[in-house]
Amino acid sequence: MNVNRTTIFRLRQRLQETNTVSDRPRSGRPRCTTQRQDRNLVRNHVKNRFLSASASSCQTRGRNNQRISANTVRRRLSTSGLRARRPYIGPILTQCHRHQHTLWAQEHAAWDRIQWRSVVFSDEFRFCIDHADGRVRV
Template sequence: MLLDTTGVARAVAIADAGYSQRRIVRMLGVPRTTVRDTIRRFRQTGLYTRRPGQGRHRCTSTRDDRFVVSDVLRNRFCTATEARTRLFEVRNVSVSERTIRWKLAERNLRAFRPARALQLLPQHRRPRLAFAREYGNWTMEQWKNVLFSNESRIALRGPDGRQRVYRRKKERFTPCAMTETVGYQGGSIMIWGGISYEARTELVIFDRGSVNAQRYVEEVLQDHVITFTTFIGENFRLMHDNARCHVARSFTEYFDEAGIQTLPWPARSPDLNPIQYTFGTILKDVFEQDYQRLRA
């Protein structure tokens, strides 16, 4: 990877200030060999540019490089092979996939795994927009009256996809390089929890059977939500998603009898629920409390 004139000047100035090459690598975001060769070349020639005629002849022009970069920016999921084919079809320039990757790396474009998000259709976007317009101006005092709740299913022996094993080629099915699994992930448990601005509920574990509306009312609402309303006050509101047990007739009738107000939650909106980002912390606290209790 090569640095332009500005990058070379920055690297030399940072080195003259007494910083190490490792610090320069972190500041400029380039490989350590690039920093080493750049500073060495400047010490020898006193120039911020490369020596005349140094290096291999470039097989693409500046316009070709701009075409490759703009083509990839228009189609972010384009592969190096597809970009090479497009360059040959439009500009009649034949290069390798490795050259395409180098051209993109010079513009700080590298391939990563894409982030995943829920598919939002127009019928999902409209309720989300209406929800944001109605509750986007709420004050912190109003949000303090809301209990955010959610359920999560945990596979007892399900793989998380992050485990790695070191092996040689053709050792994929060697017993020491394999992991044992159980059909249907060896069972699972359902947990429920709720958080507010100042407190959280106890963690409810449904270890057996499915969770229907009746069980949800008996084990969650009566034992935890109703008692939590006295902590928040008369302006209490419950937030939950649109799971089947939440929209059943018996469930809504119980809400009407208990006088519990809920937030109209738009479909496919787990990113709007803050408890989605705190379940790990809640589970950690619960397990640490159980561990301390067992030690005592």
């Protein structure tokens, strides 16, 4: 197994004492929010997608009426599956638009390389390396 003998001995001893080889609970810093507060944070952010983590941290008090940080709010939202995304800015496609897109694709499905060479595809993207661009995330 390529493991030290003492490791095997300790695991066997722990199995005999506790009927499991998993780690025992350790002491650590207690969470600053309760499970109920975590659920309320998630519910508030689902209702209001534009609510920032810093604004939510100012509104929420943790255990013993202590202030929680914005990073704590972000961690709680992340563990529940919510992540920051940029909001969609653009026209909302209707059924008519989707039908027209499908017709266009079907008309151009048989094009060969020579016909596609006359088409210019452009993908514009803005890169901001030095500073924050001020875009809102939801």
